[in-house]
Amino acid sequence: MSVEERLQDVKARIEKAERLSKRPVGSVTLVAVSKTFDADDIRPVIAAGQRVFGENRVQESQGKWPELKAETPGIELHLIGPLQSNKAADAVALFDVIETVDREKIARALADEMRRQGRAPKLYVQVNTGLEPQKAGIEPKETTAFVEFCRKELQLSIEGLMCIPPAEENPGPHFALLAKLARECGVAKLSMGMSGDFETAVEFGATSVRVGSAIFGSR
Numbered sequence: 309m310s311v312e313e314r315l316q317d318v319k320a321r322i323e324k325a326e327r328l329s330k331r332p333v334g335s336v337t338l339v340a341v342s343k344t345f346d347a348d349d350i351r352p353v354i355a356a357g358q359r360v361f362g363e364n365r366v367q368e369s370q371g372k373w374p375e376l377k378a379e380t381p382g383i384e385l386h387l388i389g390p391l392q393s394n395k396a397a398d399a400v401a402l403f404d405v406i407e408t409v410d411r412e413k414i415a416r417a418l419a420d421e422m423r424r425q426g427r428a429p430k431l432y433v434q435v436n437t438g439l440e441p442q443k444a445g446i447e448p449k450e451t452t453a454f455v456e457f458c459r460k461e462l463q464l465s466i467e468g469l470m471c472i473p474p475a476e477e478n479p480g481p482h483f484a485l486l487a488k489l490a491r492e493c494g495v496a497k498l499s500m501g502m503s504g505d506f507e508t509a510v511e512f513g514a515t516s517v518r519v520g521s522a523i524f525g526s527r
């Protein structure tokens with residue numbers, strides 16, 4: 309299959325999952341994860357109509373996305389990888405959605421940069437639903453307090469929650485936990501589901517799924 313065909317296939321599978329879970333068709337946003345692929349690999353996907361993309365590294369993104377964004381208006385770029393505070397300025401300048409806010413220090417750095425640059429990327433809080441020591445994200449039980457802190461202390465509007473379930477586990481319970489936490493803290497967006505489990509994520513209420521290899525091929 310060509311990359312265009314794989315994109316269409318993923319979109320058709322999302323639509324089928326929306327119908328099966330009685331959710332409106334089009335209610336789930338596909339974030340095409342283009343990490344490790346270069347501008348020439350990404351252009352055909354943009355040409356096929358895709359506008360929302362995800363990247364996990366700030367520096368890698370700076371090497372391709374300013375040019376791609378200049379070529380096509382209406383691109384929405386999501387940061388889905390861990391963010392260091394010394395990269396906060398670059399992230400605020402380039403990304404439209406930052407999905408990996410997960411500690412006070414980074415929230416403060418983003419708030420400062422957003423004020424300084426007059427830019428307001430949308431923000432999601434990453435939750436480490438599997439309590440994995442090597443994985444970024446706030447602990448589930450601290451999520452509500454952290455979202456409140458971002459809102460009250462830093463005047464940040466938190467729009468969503470994001471999770472990456474442990475690779476070896478059934479993702480359903482993790483998606484259900486993220487959906488429950490989102491209801492508890494009054495957050496509307498749920499970023500969950502990747503190539504291997506995006507249909508399950510749609511069933512559990514994902515508003516966006518982050519799909520890389522099923523579109524771009526293996527990395």
Ligand SMILES: *Cc1c(COP(=O)(O)O)cnc(C)c1O
Nearest residue numbers: 341364388502503518519520521
């Ligand atoms: C790489 C990545 C994805 C996409 O993974 P695939 O299995 O290739 O679909 C999704 N989310 C995050 C956070 C990633 O780093």
